[in-house]
Every structure is written in C-alpha cells, then in structure tokens.
Amino acid sequence: MNVSKILSFFTFPQNVICEKSSLTDRYAKFYIGPFDKGISTTVANSLRRFFLSSIPGYAISAVSIDGIVHEFSPIEGAKEDYTDFVLNLKQVRLKLLSESDKKEVFIHLKGEGVFKSGDLSKFDSDIVVLNPDLVLLTLNKDADIRIKIIITYGRGFALADEIAKNINEIGLIPIDALYSPIEKVNFNIETVRYGVSFFERIVLEVETDGTISPIDAYKIVVEVFKASFRNISDIDISDIEPSYSADKNLMDIREMVKKLSSSVDELNLSSKISNILKESGINTVYDLVSKHKEELKFKSFGKKSIEEVEEKLKEWNLGIGMHLPKEVIEEFENDRRNV
Structure with missing residues (x-):
C-alpha cells in the first residue's frame, strides 16, 4: 500500500497562529489550517473535548x-x-x-x-x-x-x-x-483561500482560569492528542471478547444532563415555592438536587414545601441530595462552562 500516494490527496495544516491583539494571560484565539472540507470540524470537536478533559x-x-x-x-x-x-x-x-x-x-x-x-x-x-x-x-x-x-x-x-x-x-x-483550569472553549469554521483553492480553517477560542496560560494549555492538548493516536496504527489480529455497547449509557447521561440544566420553573412547582428557591440562588434543577434537606431551611419554606419539591423531582426520577454519577457531573460542568 502506497501511503504517500494516498496522503497526497489531502491538505494538512501548515502552522498555527495565535492572534496577538487579543492574547492575554487567560484568553487566546488560535487559527489552525488549512484543512480539506469537513475534516476541520472533526479535528475541532476533538480538540475541544481534549481541552475540557485532559488538562490537570x-x-x-x-x-x-x-x-x-x-x-x-x-x-x-x-x-x-x-x-x-x-x-x-x-x-x-x-x-x-x-x-x-x-x-x-x-x-x-x-x-x-x-x-x-x-x-x-x-x-x-x-x-x-x-x-x-x-x-x-x-x-x-x-x-x-x-x-x-x-x-x-x-x-x-x-x-x-x-x-x-x-x-x-x-x-x-x-x-x-x-481540577480543570479551562473555563471555556469555543470554535467556528471559516472558509479561506490558499492560492487558487478554497479550504477550511479552525478558529479556536480558549479561556483559562489563569492558573495556566492558554498557549501552554494548547501545547498540552496537542501532546495528549498525539499520544492518543501514536500506537493505533499497530494492528494485532486476535480473538477478543465482545463488549457491551455504551450508546445507551451515553444517551442516559445526556438525558440526565438535560434534566439537570432545566430551570426549576419546569418542575411546575407552586409559584411561591419556585420564587423562594430562585431568591435563594437555586435556579436550576441541578442547584436543587445537589442540596441536602438541611440546606433548604429558608424562610416560609417548611416541611410541606420540601414534600412538594420531592414529589415533583420524583416525577423526573430525581431527588434532593441525590448522588450523581461522576460522568453526569463532568458532562454538566463542561456544558455549563461553555454556555
């Protein structure tokens, strides 16, 4: 198989440019390209996930x-x-x-x-x-x-x-x-002209909490990215035990995150209870289920109010002070940081 001949059909990035005018200790905008049409989105999505999950x-x-x-x-x-x-x-x-x-x-x-x-x-x-x-x-x-x-x-x-x-x-x-020092990662895809042809490039915005510079964060992500693919070209042909599909579990996580991100108004609580919760800084279902009953001792919010909240949460298969799986919290925190 002539790999060089196959690769000649593709266009690969020549460099990465960090925009000087907007660069700070916490924020950077990177321009990565050129890419053939469609590939840039795949790369950008992967980079974003690595940023959110890989930097200690x-x-x-x-x-x-x-x-x-x-x-x-x-x-x-x-x-x-x-x-x-x-x-x-x-x-x-x-x-x-x-x-x-x-x-x-x-x-x-x-x-x-x-x-x-x-x-x-x-x-x-x-x-x-x-x-x-x-x-x-x-x-x-x-x-x-x-x-x-x-x-x-x-x-x-x-x-x-x-x-x-x-x-x-x-x-x-x-x-x-x-632990993650990454506050936000966004990207968009631009069409650019190189010579007489049109390609795509990634415009990647990275914001950190200041404990690490966005440029250092980018370098770490690229090294982790490369290490993740380093050995997957080596193929061993052998028998393997079948594994169970993770698709259903992934769907369950996304459904749970969607519920947790919902406003407390969507629980259809009485207006009095809903207003007390929001005045106390509890705006989302996540804010509510992450509390224990002892933390819901607000003025004019007694036993009956808690019972109503528990009943409504039960309809969503949720509860006050419930244990949330690590994967759900990570996905929720990632979504919240990128709103």
Whole structure:
C-alpha cells in the first residue's frame, strides 16, 4: 500500500497562529489550517473535548475546622456556616509554585475581619490564588478558628465521595474538586483561500482560569492528542471478547444532563415555592438536587414545601441530595462552562 500516494490527496495544516491583539494571560484565539472540507470540524470537536478533559490543575479537596465534625454545623465566630464555607472553597482557583501533588495548609483566624481566598498565600507562600477577592469567611470579634485545608493536583472533576476514599483523618471533610483550569472553549469554521483553492480553517477560542496560560494549555492538548493516536496504527489480529455497547449509557447521561440544566420553573412547582428557591440562588434543577434537606431551611419554606419539591423531582426520577454519577457531573460542568 502506497501511503504517500494516498496522503497526497489531502491538505494538512501548515502552522498555527495565535492572534496577538487579543492574547492575554487567560484568553487566546488560535487559527489552525488549512484543512480539506469537513475534516476541520472533526479535528475541532476533538480538540475541544481534549481541552475540557485532559488538562490537570489544583483544587481544594478537603477541609477541617477544629471542634467541628459535621459539614452542616455552624462556625462559631463566623457569619457563614460550614456549608457556606465549603461552597466558597469550591470556587477558589489556585496553583502551587512548587508544583507538588499535595499541600496541607494550616490557618489560624482570630478577631474581627474578612478572610478572603487571597489570604491563603499569607499562610503558605507556595500558594498563588487567581481570584484573591473571593470572600471565604466573615469573622466577628470573638472569632478564634483553626482550619486545615488540603490542596491536591488532579484532572477533570472529582466527587467528594471519591475523595473520601483516600481520607482517614477524623474531622476532615472531602469537597467536590474541579481540577480543570479551562473555563471555556469555543470554535467556528471559516472558509479561506490558499492560492487558487478554497479550504477550511479552525478558529479556536480558549479561556483559562489563569492558573495556566492558554498557549501552554494548547501545547498540552496537542501532546495528549498525539499520544492518543501514536500506537493505533499497530494492528494485532486476535480473538477478543465482545463488549457491551455504551450508546445507551451515553444517551442516559445526556438525558440526565438535560434534566439537570432545566430551570426549576419546569418542575411546575407552586409559584411561591419556585420564587423562594430562585431568591435563594437555586435556579436550576441541578442547584436543587445537589442540596441536602438541611440546606433548604429558608424562610416560609417548611416541611410541606420540601414534600412538594420531592414529589415533583420524583416525577423526573430525581431527588434532593441525590448522588450523581461522576460522568453526569463532568458532562454538566463542561456544558455549563461553555454556555
């Protein structure tokens, strides 16, 4: 088989251009081409999926506060309760200068003030926080709080239940960890002229959280992309056991994500309950099912309200505080980042 002769029928990209005028520490626009018609879309879709799933990063994956063993407890000396604190920690975007895989940080807060994410660097200079103005705790004059947080290096999204398997310390509470530094990836296909012929090129926009530059992220993705295809040209002819089709499972995941992305209005709750939920920051079905009953203690939202919500969610085969598979959460987070 003359491979060179076959390849001569195709046009392959000559270079990649990063637009200088729009380049920042967090955003880049790449122009990749030329491609024969139709191939660019296949490549662009693959690149996008690699960006969203392949780049590792840092996240806070566990926390403990002296004297507190339950995640729904109040924090003496702070306006926020433990649940609020954990939700705030999930939003912290950071990296470690040492590039170590794990870091334990010990924090002592005393007296009135505001503890922000940027203050983490005061307790360990190895930490660089990219959203330093995020408020973690609001302290009163009686505050005397000792906190331990665990920062880990990982890829994709890790559920608290998964992280808990590696925790043996009493009082250390696992946190859902979003390791991916990629905020958004979009692309479109342009028709361009090279010489006398028309081809396609990819216009790829990449936005990161600042812990990695979009150019470095692109380089990582290309290396992972190449490594994924490196050995698939080697074919072994042998017997193999049949595997079950994953099509149905994939359809189930997409259907679940569609439900979770729906507005709470689509549950057909009473207008009073729907309004209370939205006023409390619960706008989607995902926001609702990811809460525990203890977190739904709003004003004028009692037992009957919770029963109505549970009944409506049951019709969708969902429930308050339900365990969501990792694959569903990853797909949901990817879709939400690219809205």
